[in-house]
Amino acid sequence: MVSRVIPVDPFDLVIFGGTGDLAQRKILPALFRRYCAGQWNDDVRIIAAARSAHDQAGYRAIVAESLAQHAPRQAADPGNLDGFLNRLQYLRLDASSDDGWENLSGQLTDLRIRAFYFSVGPGLFAPLAEKIRQHGLANEQTRIVVEKPFGHDLDSARALNATLASYFSENQIYRIDHYLGKETVQNLMAVRFGNMLFEPLWNSQYVDHIQITVAETVGVDGREEYYERAGAMRDMVQNHLMQLLCLIAMEPPAKFDSDAVRDEKLKVIRALDPVQPHHIVRGQYSGGPDGPGYREAVGNPRSTTESYVALRAHVSNWRWAGTPFYLRTGKRLVARSSVINVIFKDAPHSIFGAEAGRHANTLSIRLQPNEGITLKVTIKEPGQGGMRLIDVPLDMSFAEALGPGNQEAPDAYERLVMDVIRGNQTLFMRGDEVEAAWAWTDPIIAGWQARGDVPKPYDSGSTGPGDAELLMKRDGRHWQGIKP
Numbered sequence: 046m047v048s049r050v051i052p053v054d055p056f057d058l059v060i061f062g063g064t065g066d067l068a069q070r071k072i073l074p075a076l077f078r079r080y081c082a083g084q085w086n087d088d089v090r091i092i093a094a095a096r097s098a099h100d101q102a103g104y105r106a107i108v109a110e111s112l113a114q115h116a117p118r119q120a121a122d123p124g125n126l127d128g129f130l131n132r133l134q135y136l137r138l139d140a141s142s143d144d145g146w147e148n149l150s151g152q153l154t155d156l157r158i159r160a161f162y163f164s165v166g167p168g169l170f171a172p173l174a175e176k177i178r179q180h181g182l183a184n185e186q187t188r189i190v191v192e193k194p195f196g197h198d199l200d201s202a203r204a205l206n207a208t209l210a211s212y213f214s215e216n217q218i219y220r221i222d223h224y225l226g227k228e229t230v231q232n233l234m235a236v237r238f239g240n241m242l243f244e245p246l247w248n249s250q251y252v253d254h255i256q257i258t259v260a261e262t263v264g265v266d267g268r269e270e271y272y273e274r275a276g277a278m279r280d281m282v283q284n285h286l287m288q289l290l291c292l293i294a295m296e297p298p299a300k301f302d303s304d305a306v307r308d309e310k311l312k313v314i315r316a317l318d319p320v321q322p323h324h325i326v327r328g329q330y331s332g333g334p335d336g337p338g339y340r341e342a343v344g345n346p347r348s349t350t351e352s353y354v355a356l357r358a359h360v361s362n363w364r365w366a367g368t369p370f371y372l373r374t375g376k377r378l379v380a381r382s383s384v385i386n387v388i389f390k391d392a393p394h395s396i397f398g399a400e401a402g403r404h405a406n407t408l409s410i411r412l413q414p415n416e417g418i419t420l421k422v423t424i425k426e427p428g429q430g431g432m433r434l435i436d437v438p439l440d441m442s443f444a445e446a447l448g449p450g451n452q453e454a455p456d457a458y459e460r461l462v463m464d465v466i467r468g469n470q471t472l473f474m475r476g477d478e479v480e481a482a483w484a485w486t487d488p489i490i491a492g493w494q495a496r497g498d499v500p501k502p503y504d505s506g507s508t509g510p511g512d513a514e515l516l517m518k519r520d521g522r523h524w525q526g527i528k529p
């Protein structure tokens with residue numbers, strides 16, 4: 046099965062922060078892979094802008110190195126590489142002064158799609174929006190792409206939304222949550238709304254509970270300053286885990302268009318109950334053989350920033366009343382794994398007697414690694430010896446199911462950057478969604494601050510603090526394993 050590539054219209058894309066980590070590791074490799082796939086052609090201009098001095102050849106050499114590292118298969122073809130690099134210009138420009146803006150203006154093409162990617166620190170989002178307007182660079186077809194973090198709390202998110210709204214309309218603003226660009230996350234919608242099989246069971250009558258886990262093995266390396274101010278709640282729960290929760294819990298939208306989908310997600314966030322303090326566990330990793338502990342890494346021996354959060358959330362609406370959603374995320378855990386487990390209720394009566402044990406069906410949606418879906422079903426254990434029941438997985442790895450030639454799952458940024466060019470906002474967060482997510486998160490963080498809460502230490506390479514297990518045990522449940 047080979048996926049179809051529908052070329053996009055010609056465009057100009059300006060990447061502010063073109064020398065930075067995100068541009069080099071994600072945005073440019075994503076654009077390069079889409080170029081190699083034939084999604085856009087030579088009638089495109091990509092302008093990378095930052096303050097550092099580079100001549101064109103020097104900048105292209107830097108990008109060539111990044112592509113060799115982050116898109117090695119495609120970069121091995123010199124024709125591809127040269128073709129892409131020839132579309133790339135570097136421009137010296139300062140987001141917080143007028144330096145370089147006249148030059149930028151001279152390089153843009155009239156009457157076509159013009160996208161500005163804000164791949165810079167959040168302090169520069171507002172100045173960039175202002176400069177684009179001030180220098181008359183916005184046209185009818187302009188869109189801006191804003192990276193996370195979108196605000197630090199509700200007030201700052203509101204202020205940023207208001208500033209952006211004074212220069213651009215909502216349908217020009219693309220707030221990135223790269224989780225929404227992941228193949229499996231989109232598949233979640235296809236599985237739910239494209240099949241008859243699951244949706245009739247997708248409610249509190251049949252679902253016992255839902256677990257959403259985003260586990261990382263890395264620590265805060267390289268992002269210490271930002272992370273120490275953010276913590277796992279702001280860095281992961283308010284955006285990525287919240288988006289996954291929305292896609293699992295939302296009602297079917299009338300159609301797959303940006304406002305219909307985002308309206309339904311917003312309703313989920315607004316239906317979330319405040320989280321009770323005894324339904325949340327914070328943790329902080331300790332040092333071990335594979336590296337320093339959190340406090341040492343950030344250089345703050347008294348840090349109370351959490352690198353782990355587990356919590357129980359409730360969506361108070363007709364569909365989900367009484368079904369808990371358990372969310373957990375953390376750094377330096379035993380494996381890198383993002384997975385959603387939908388645990389169905391036990392059969393109402395076991396005809397096989399108590400000795401057959403309890404066998405709940407579980408639908409696991411793996412976002413990374415090895416994207417795919419597993420449905421655990423109960424069968425008879427083969428062989429003699431009576432009716433013994435075991436659980437076996439019906440397993441679908443997307444890489445295997447889609448066959449050779451589709452082994453390389455597209456990176457989320459490939460999909461998202463092309464959606465920006467196509468003008469499709471479905472997989473981007475709307476301003477009101479972001480604000481609603483902060484409105485739910487802020488009181489949790491304020492509660493920790495008011496109580497002087499100190500995160501529980503946990504061993505690097507573990508599944509997190511013991512209290513997270515207790516959170517589940519108290520409810521007569523247990524976390525699914527964190528497996529690579």
Ligand code: NAP
Binds near residue numbers: 062
């Ligand atoms: P970074 O490596 O520090 O890069 C920042 C970029 O901004 C550099 O190219 C820098 O180049 C440029 N820059 C700084 N001040 C500037 C100014 N006044 N005018 C013009 N350019 C300026 O940061 P990053 O990791 O790429 O992150 C960029 C954004 O993406 C941040 O908002 C971050 O939170 C977000 N993000 C990053 C990741 C990631 O994996 N890296 C993931 C999610 C979100 P010069 O110093 O040469 O100007």
